[in-house]
Amino acid sequence: MNYPSRLLDDAVNEISKLPGIGKKTALRLALFLLKQDEEVSVNLSKAIVKLRSEIKYCKHCHSISDEQVCGICNNHSRDKSTLCVVENTTDVMALENTSQYFGLYHVLGGVISPIEGIGPSDLNLNTFFERLESGEVKEVILALNSTMEAETTAFYITKKLKEKNIKITTIARGVPVGGELEYTDEVTLGRSIARRVIYE
């Protein structure tokens, strides 16, 4: 598609760099912005640049934060004896959204992936082990995904914690609440019957 304007061409190019947004959608978004008040474009741009330039990562848990220490780490009513290890801040948000967890988090910022050249030293693992030094943490919850890379990371962490007197748990996996057995994939269903739990 030829664009009648270089400015439009530039905007479409930049917008289509975003994931899941092709040239057609980018054009639709650019034309939408053209129809709106200038304020809409200015506010959008400001928010994006501000986000990228001013965002901080909590020095304890590495979650996205506005301050040096995030709201969760700074909250004295949270249980400091449990530490939930997650891949990204989105996982923190998802878990917080459940209102079922009251401990602290530790965001790894990824998982060990030899293919992508991500080793243990590329993750926030040093600070994680440092946090365990004080002996305050009694339980580490591994809330990682089910990918090969995440399992490797979980294995690496458990191996490192072997000698420490810390309980290691992981989130329960099984048939989702409300999910039907008939439509559950074999691996999940197989695992949920093999690792069945006491009926409460």
Place this chain on the structure above:
Amino acid sequence: MNYPSRLLDDAVNEISKLPGIGKKTALRLALFLLKQDEEVSVNLSKAIVKLRSEIKYCKHCHSISDEQVCGICNNHSRDKSTLCVVENTTDVMALENTSQYFGLYHVLGGVISPIEGIGPSDLNLNTFFERLESGEVKEVILALNSTMEAETTAFYITKKLKEKNIKITTIARGVPVGGELEYTDEVTLGRSIARRVIYE
């Protein structure tokens, strides 16, 4: 969803004002930008603001342009005797993409819609009739959509041009090239058989 940062919250809010982008997609885009070099966010923002603040509309055809007069109106090899009336610049782009039309365009910037309070005076109709004054234009092609509002607009234009010695045509409607009769909607198929053309 609660966001761990006000900056992230702001960015998600602004991004989700775009059409077809909900909060979840906005969050994904914001987190994507956070992972990229700062340059990506800065370039995106600059392109958006520049587009909105510097874009011009061709003073002849009202199409989006970087200059006072667009590339098409400024192109002396284009046929000045045919004028194709379209709703938006995207229609100009779609027609230009076919490489089948060599005349000029006139972008109305919308269609007459009493429900939305858009009357003839809200469209670029005055300049359209002015362009016809010189007598240079011999044919007006109505390349409007099939909506009720577009048909009304087409009717309004044809009525106004009645006394003028100008040929009025419209784009052919029928079964799309490569389309199967079986799957063509009744209105299109009915119209394409009723208004059949000489086989060439």
